[in-house]
Amino acid sequence: MSAGSPAAGKPGGFVNWVDSRLPVFSYLQKEYGEYPAPRNFNYWWNFGALAMFILVTMIATGLLLAMQYTANTEMAFDSVQRIMRDVNFGWLLRFLHMNGASFFFLVIYIHMGRGLYYGSYKAPRELLWMLGVVILLLMMATAFMGYVLPWGQLSFWGATVITNLFSAIPLVGDGIVTWLWGGFTVDNPTLNRFFTLHFLLPFLIVGVVVLHVIALHVHGSNNPLGIDPKGPQDTVPFHPYYTMKDSFGLCVFLLVYAGFVFFAPNWFGEPENFVPADPLVTPLEILPEWYFLPFFAILRSVPDILFIDAKLAGVLAMFGSIFVLFLLPWLDTSKVRSCRFRPTYKWFFWILVLDMILLGYVGGNQPDDLSPLGVRFIVLGQIGTLYYFFHFLILLPLLGKIERPRPLPASISEAVLPANRAGGGAPAGATAQRMEKAR
Amino acid sequence: MTDQAHGEHGESRRDFLMLTAAAFSAVGVGYTVWPFISSMNPSQDVLALSSTEVDLSAIEVGQRVTVKWRGSPVFIDHRTPEQIADAEATALDDLPDPEPDSARVQKPEWLVVVGVCTHLGCIPVGQKPGEVTGEFGGWFCPCHGSVYDTSGRIRSGPAPTNLPVPEYTFLDDTTIRIG
16 A cells, blocks of 8 residues: 555656656655654544545536626626536535635534634744734635626625725825725726736635645644654654545535535525625625634624724724634743643633624624624624624733643553553553564 | 554545545546536527528429538429439549448438538638539638539538538428427
8 A cells, every 4th residue: 555655656756757857756654655644633634635626526516606606887797697507516516615615604603613722822832823814805705706706786885885995094005905906996996907916826825825735844733642753653654544534534525515505506695696786785784604604793882993994993803813713822822732631721722602693693794783692793793703802812821821831641552552541551662663574 | 643643655634535525526526527617608598599490382493502411501493303413423442531421411402501611610601693613613712712513512622511401300201390
């Protein structure tokens, strides 16, 4: 089972001939074959590979959709209907692409939550984390512009509202918005450039993903214990152990994804977007896709602050809620990575998750409506927003100083091997030897 | 473990599992890739345009008319008795792509051919009065000099085959449907 390894090729064989000139095979063998991964990954470690899979799916389906789509305000809506009705399997490509966007964010949010829970952003993986935040920002821009392309009512008014965010910038704001539009409203020039950028950005994402993976492979993956592997007894080769585990996770993921694509393809969509864009009529309710709702709630929650009006303050808070993630590796002062050994932070992690769900719920409702809790949604949104920033800017720096972490195990193998867990079985050295032989 | 059980020729249960898993995966990948490839084939709205009805009543004897069918020109020639006689009299031995005139027409006075040179896809001239029709009174391709006769058959030049006859039916005496 060492296919792809240089050893598989005969001396002087084709594989070796290529490899001595362009070391793709030995690279793959080193980074995805024998690449030593901590032996204790759980299924939360599948989501990076899943994200990679969806990125490829989105590019493949997007490429074929782009061959059928027309980026013109007169024809865009009809060209999407043509894809749905006339193009062979066009409905499948579009539903894979539409639902793929939702699943991409779902997977990425879980991937980030994994990083938060197990402290994967801490030294020496700060840049790895920050590159991930860059990917998130690029994904958000890509998803937003992709949503504009079908040119339905929500496409048009979503584009109008989001581009108008930039008008909050003092002095130059209006000039920037006109520049973004290429006109005085969202119109044909806007649609054209959004299509161009929607095509370009995924390839930039691929580029940053490559950097993300390079940064990952320098120090290797974090693991559920959050301690570094101390030797071969703490790791297993990536192939076949994690290629198999990732494949199994992928199958489970595909069942859910295909379930939505084939049985509830419009579940994530809004009926309003089946109405062609009309620049003269705004729909009564403009909601972004679910994955933007928490940030949308933050945008709408912020009131006037001192000399900053609510419009600018909301925009700053919304962008700030992402940018604060760049600082996370330094805001968290605890040296312990994994929540398993941080009894207090563990609670606050789950409170943050609930806070995000609350913000998402608030984002999906009108700010002035009364919530089931008896207060208006805007109040809930303000509490959620305050807590979000409190968590990152105040709680995390303090918690690292006052929390008493549980004692860390001496090594991964000591903590996870049953013989050792049962209490003083074989010494670690013996385990190491057994593993070495097995390889 | 059953993993370690080996068959007659040293095959293990694991080999069997690997092979069946790989086979299933290959079939699955095939089924997944097909919609992607298929989406680039002509779509239903393109296929819907693949037949054209033509009213022949306005075409006089000796007149040639071009209609568009599936994006390509179709030459409709209301042939004169001399042209028909010419086409029928040609010996098959003189033809690079031997085919009797009777096999190329449904009614001798109406010749219907796809007007795309079988060499490299140019449109031959000869449709309009006064254009070069070539040595055999049919069509002449200006790109590389292929010459067609009054039955649309290749007579000289680099084109390998006759101008193809599209599928068509007479709906009544003066109307045909191409495609």
